[in-house]
Amino acid sequence: MRSKLESLLPYSLLAPTLLFVTLLIVIPIFQAFLLAFQSADGSFTLAHFQKMAADTSFGDALKFTFLLLIFIVPLQVVLALMMALLIHTRFKGHTFFLYIYAIPLAISDLAAGIAWLAIFTERGYLNSILNQLGILEKPFLFLSYQNLPAMFGTIVIAESWRATAIVMTILLAGLQLIPRDYFEAADVFGANTLKRTLFVVLPLLRPSLQNALIIRTIFAFQTFSVVFALAGRVIPVMAGESYNWYVTNRNPGVAAAYAVLILIFTVAATWFYFKFLKTSAAEAGYD
Amino acid sequence: MRIMQSSYSPRYILGRIALYGAAILLALWTLAPLYLVALAAFSTRQATFQWPKPLLPTDFSTDTMQFFMNTRGVLDSVGNSVIVALVTIAGSLLLGAPGGYALARFRFRGKEAISLGLLISKMFPTAILAIPLAVVFLQIDLYDTIWGVALVHIAMALPFVIIVTAGIFVGVPRDLEEAAQTLGCNRVQAFVRVVMPLALPGLVAAAIFTFVISWNEVFAATILTLRNRTLPAQVLTALNDSPLYYRYAGGFFMIVPALIFIFLIRKYLLNLWGNISR
Amino acid sequence: MAGIHFQTVRKIFGKTTVIKDVSLDIHDGEFMVLLGPSGCGKTTLLRCLAGLERVDGGRVLIGERDVTDLAPRDRKIAMVFQSYAVFPHLTVFDNIAFGLKMQNLPSEEIKRRTHQGAELLQLTDYLKRYPAQLSGGQRQRVAVARAIVMQAAVLLMDEPLSNLDALLRLQMRAELKRLHAEIKATTIYVTHDQIEALSLGDRIAVMQDGKIVQCDVPMNIYDYPANKFIGGFIGTPPMNFLQGAVNGDGSVSVGASNIAPASSLQAAFAARNGQPILLGIRPENLTLASAQQANTISAHVLVVEPLGSHKLLTMQVGAEMIKVSVAPDQSIASNQDVWLHFDPEKIRWMDAASGEAIR
Numbered sequence: 001m002r003s004k005l006e007s008l009l010p011y012s013l014l015a016p017t018l019l020f021v022t023l024l025i026v027i028p029i030f031q032a033f034l035l036a037f038q039s040a041d042g043s044f045t046l047a048h049f050q051k052m053a054a055d056t057s058f059g060d061a062l063k064f065t066f067l068l069l070i071f072i073v074p075l076q077v078v079l080a081l082m083m084a085l086l087i088h089t090r091f092k093g094h095t096f097f098l099y100i101y102a103i104p105l106a107i108s109d110l111a112a113g114i115a116w117l118a119i120f121t122e123r124g125y126l127n128s129i130l131n132q133l134g135i136l137e138k139p140f141l142f143l144s145y146q147n148l149p150a151m152f153g154t155i156v157i158a159e160s161w162r163a164t165a166i167v168m169t170i171l172l173a174g175l176q177l178i179p180r181d182y183f184e185a186a187d188v189f190g191a192n193t194l195k196r197t198l199f200v201v202l203p204l205l206r207p208s209l210q211n212a213l214i215i216r217t218i219f220a221f222q223t224f225s226v227v228f229a230l231a232g233r234v235i236p237v238m239a240g241e242s243y244n245w246y247v248t249n250r251n252p253g254v255a256a257a258y259a260v261l262i263l264i265f266t267v268a269a270t271w272f273y274f275k276f277l278k279t280s281a282a283e284a285g286y287d
Numbered sequence: 288m289r290i291m292q293s294s295y296s297p298r299y300i301l302g303r304i305a306l307y308g309a310a311i312l313l314a315l316w317t318l319a320p321l322y323l324v325a326l327a328a329f330s331t332r333q334a335t336f337q338w339p340k341p342l343l344p345t346d347f348s349t350d351t352m353q354f355f356m357n358t359r360g361v362l363d364s365v366g367n368s369v370i371v372a373l374v375t376i377a378g379s380l381l382l383g384a385p386g387g388y389a390l391a392r393f394r395f396r397g398k399e400a401i402s403l404g405l406l407i408s409k410m411f412p413t414a415i416l417a418i419p420l421a422v423v424f425l426q427i428d429l430y431d432t433i434w435g436v437a438l439v440h441i442a443m444a445l446p447f448v449i450i451v452t453a454g455i456f457v458g459v460p461r462d463l464e465e466a467a468q469t470l471g472c473n474r475v476q477a478f479v480r481v482v483m484p485l486a487l488p489g490l491v492a493a494a495i496f497t498f499v500i501s502w503n504e505v506f507a508a509t510i511l512t513l514r515n516r517t518l519p520a521q522v523l524t525a526l527n528d529s530p531l532y533y534r535y536a537g538g539f540f541m542i543v544p545a546l547i548f549i550f551l552i553r554k555y556l557l558n559l560w561g562n563i564s565r
Numbered sequence: 566m567a568g569i570h571f572q573t574v575r576k577i578f579g580k581t582t583v584i585k586d587v588s589l590d591i592h593d594g595e596f597m598v599l600l601g602p603s604g605c606g607k608t609t610l611l612r613c614l615a616g617l618e619r620v621d622g623g624r625v626l627i628g629e630r631d632v633t634d635l636a637p638r639d640r641k642i643a644m645v646f647q648s649y650a651v652f653p654h655l656t657v658f659d660n661i662a663f664g665l666k667m668q669n670l671p672s673e674e675i676k677r678r679t680h681q682g683a684e685l686l687q688l689t690d691y692l693k694r695y696p697a698q699l700s701g702g703q704r705q706r707v708a709v710a711r712a713i714v715m716q717a718a719v720l721l722m723d724e725p726l727s728n729l730d731a732l733l734r735l736q737m738r739a740e741l742k743r744l745h746a747e748i749k750a751t752t753i754y755v756t757h758d759q760i761e762a763l764s765l766g767d768r769i770a771v772m773q774d775g776k777i778v779q780c781d782v783p784m785n786i787y788d789y790p791a792n793k794f795i796g797g798f799i800g801t802p803p804m805n806f807l808q809g810a811v812n813g814d815g816s817v818s819v820g821a822s823n824i825a826p827a828s829s830l831q832a833a834f835a836a837r838n839g840q841p842i843l844l845g846i847r848p849e850n851l852t853l854a855s856a857q858q859a860n861t862i863s864a865h866v867l868v869v870e871p872l873g874s875h876k877l878l879t880m881q882v883g884a885e886m887i888k889v890s891v892a893p894d895q896s897i898a899s900n901q902d903v904w905l906h907f908d909p910e911k912i913r914w915m916d917a918a919s920g921e922a923i924r
């Protein structure tokens with residue numbers, strides 16, 4: 001009797017979660033597909049996708065989402081790698097710096113966008129500084145549709161600034177699994193150390209790097225409010241379009257179509273990384 | 288022979304300078320936007336349009352913050368955000384911690400499948416959950432309620448919470464629990480008297496982590512509400528037609544709890560984000 | 566009143582049967598040592614008794630009570646874990662008092678018994694400390710104190726000394742022996758250290774591969790191992806084994822010599838005419854002889870190790886190697902050829918194929 005109950009215990013402990021996840025994750029995903037592929041009378045349709053694709057913003061949204069991905073992810077990884085390697089030398093005061101580097105972890109992309117807005121706006125701090133240094137006479141319009149590349153750049157900077165912290169913690173956690181002998185505390189910048197970093201540490205860190213890449217790529221498809229804060233709708237992105245179709249155009253069908261597209265990209269990106277970086281799920285820590 | 292501590296080689300000193308130089312540069316890069324948005328939030332409203340701007344808090348003022356807090360809907364949205372976050376913490380921990388415990392302590396059929404399912408469910412884009420749920424919530428009167436938002440936040444936090452708490456419970460040796468059982472505890476008592484106290488710091492960190500998830504979440508909160516906004520939803524929807532100083536104040540206000548919480552759980556940073564947000 | 570009875574207890578993990586129908590009766594107040602190599606199932610058997618593992622067959626009785634289906638806390642046992650399992654978030658006092666508090670005893674009595682237990686294990690000075698502030702040996706004593714203050718009729722100890730250094734181990738061994746004399750709880754003590762087993766046990770149950778292969782008083786286990794495994798497992802150095810063959814007259818030819826079995830075994834040997842057989846003898850039961858005589862074999866000294874209390878010799882007999890222990894003042898050098906005398910009464914004969922002792 002006792003043993004019967006005992007063997008049911010783990011299931012009953014997990015049951016609430018599984019129920020919840022089913023109700024609020026699994027079923028909604030099915031419904032999202034229904035919304036995206038069903039017409040008003042319940043028959044199968046591609047109308048929502050056609051409408052989505054016909055929209056003038058669609059091409060731009062795709063383009064900018066991928067451009068952001070291409071620019072932001074490598075920048076994050078490089079910055080985060082620098083931070084992680086620095087912290088990992090355990091120099092005096094490294095915990096203080098770790099705390100500072102980690103602050104953006106808890107900052108939303110909306111707040112990050114606003115913080116950088118204060119810097120990049122017309123009469124913002126960057127223009128102020130450049131003026132005081134005598135470089136600029138009049139403010140430069142970073143956030144104007146006339147300077148699309150600059151505007152795009154501000155988004156790249158803001159989002160990299162925010163999410164670098166996430167990548168750093170992943171890499172740092174990975175670094176801690178590598179035996180300390182590989183590191184020399186004193187001269188991080190010596191030629192030997194550079195070589196060691198390139199040829200020993202990075203390969204050992206590959207599972208963590210891959211993890212970071214997957215996560216950041218997945219979330220890059222969802223980039224949204226940082227773009228809104230800095231560029232409004234001048235630079236459309238996929239998640240933002242989904243939001244717009246739902247909130248502004250009151251069209252859940254097209255909004256769901258975008259959501260399905262984001263999901264497809266997410267799955268494809270994960271598949272791509274596993275396929276071409278040739279690391280098993282277990283190696284990547286998915287066990 | 289070892290080089291004595293007192294006779295640092297020039298190479299060593301240069302290395303140190305480079306090390307600290309890089310560390311400080313990266314720290315400035317991280318802190319500058321925070322400082323500047325705080326500066327903007329604590330100037331007068333007129334100062335927002337000043338040109339050029341001072342870089343030091345020479346005209347410190349709470350004018351902007353006051354304006355922000357007194358704007359209609361803001362205070363309510365702060366309250367909503369706090370309630371949603373607290374409900375999310377309570378819900379996700381109450382639901383998730385037992386699951387984490389099960390994953391940490393038992394071997395059972397289907398365990399791998401469940402862990403994998405949880406990992407996958409962390410990956411789903413918010414949009415694909417929020418949009419259909421908005422449609423459903425309309426039908427069941429959960430639309431435009433903070434409870435609906437909290438439900439979605441719990442769902443989003445649950446996979447993280449389970450994986451985090453499983454890690455915490457794995458860290459509490461099983462034989463402590465068994466020792467308690469041989470000393471007269473039943474399962475529940477052993478958990479309460481031995482496992483809980485030992486897991487508590489980690490659970491608190493997990494709770495704060497959950498708070499951050501909920502406090503920052505904007506997409507679902509915006510889609511699922513109309514009037515009962517959380518703070519990020521309130522700020523986001525006002526972005527296009529609000530003055531700059533309102534946005535600065537809102538941005539700063541959202542950042543503050545984040546700063547505090549990151550400080551509180553600094554010991555767990557790597558465990559929470561590093562190992563778990565895989 | 567609190568004997569322990571395992572009745573064909575079986576425990577299966579996945580596909581492997583770890584405890585194979587073990588039956589064992591332990592008397593009230595007895596100090597029973599469970600001895601066996603790593604992985605043979607000692608801990609598992611103990612956990613079955615404690616209720617931490619449910620059995621897949623058989624019954625477990627404590628006294629007259631069938632406890633097979635009871636939860637650990639209903640079995641009235643106290644257990645010292647292999648890893649101590651001292652609660653890190655509680656002080657030494659609270660650790661020791663933990664079980665008493667669970668029984669809702671009046672606080673006066675909790676205090677009294679906790680102090681008594683602490684005194685018994687010389688922990689009185691450390692009552693306010695946390696386990697992190699204790700040495701390994703002190704933590705181990707906390708674990709023992711926590712178990713004994715329960716005054717349970719059954720005390721289970723799982724390799725409680727295995728993590729201690731040699732000196733502390735020696736001390737604790739004596740303390741445990743004294744403790745048992747004092748509290749007289751029925752005790753099962755798990756170890757894979759044979760010295761500990763010999764010194765502590767009223768009886769020793771030797772486990773091998775999920776089965777109890779011999780259960781007897783220590784000197785019988787030592788002198789009359791039930792099989793080759795036990796002889797080879799107990800004793801430092803362990804028992805020597807030599808190949809032999811039974812002759813028509815009941816004697817055994819080992820190499821070029823003949824050894825006559827003890828007279829009590831003659832009948833058994835008559836039936837084994839011509840069969841191979843195993844001769845087992847402990848190093849201290851061999852003596853050096855100056856000339857060939859009855860029951861001697863010629864041997865060549867390879868190594869001489871003076872070890873203080875005795876000299877340990879490594880010798881070659883035919884193609885086989887054996888160890889011989891002699892008095893420290895015995896004059897002997899390597900490369901010497903000598904005669905080794907086998908005392909027939911001390912020889913343990915075993916079946917060459919099964920390794921079972923011939924009785």
Ligand SMILES: Nc1ncnc2c1ncn2[C@@H]1O[C@H](COP(=O)(O)OP(=O)(O)OP(=O)(O)O)[C@@H](O)[C@H]1O
Nearest residue numbers: 578579583601602603604605606607608609610757
């Ligand atoms: N929970 C378990 N699941 C599967 N196999 C187990 C489990 N516990 C123990 N075993 C296996 O059962 C066998 C006996 O284990 P047990 O811990 O009882 O050995 P032991 O005699 O106490 O060894 P040691 O002296 O090393 O402590 C081992 O082969 C072990 O691998």
Ligand SMILES: [Mg+2]
Nearest residue numbers: 607608609647
């Ligand atoms: Mg064991």
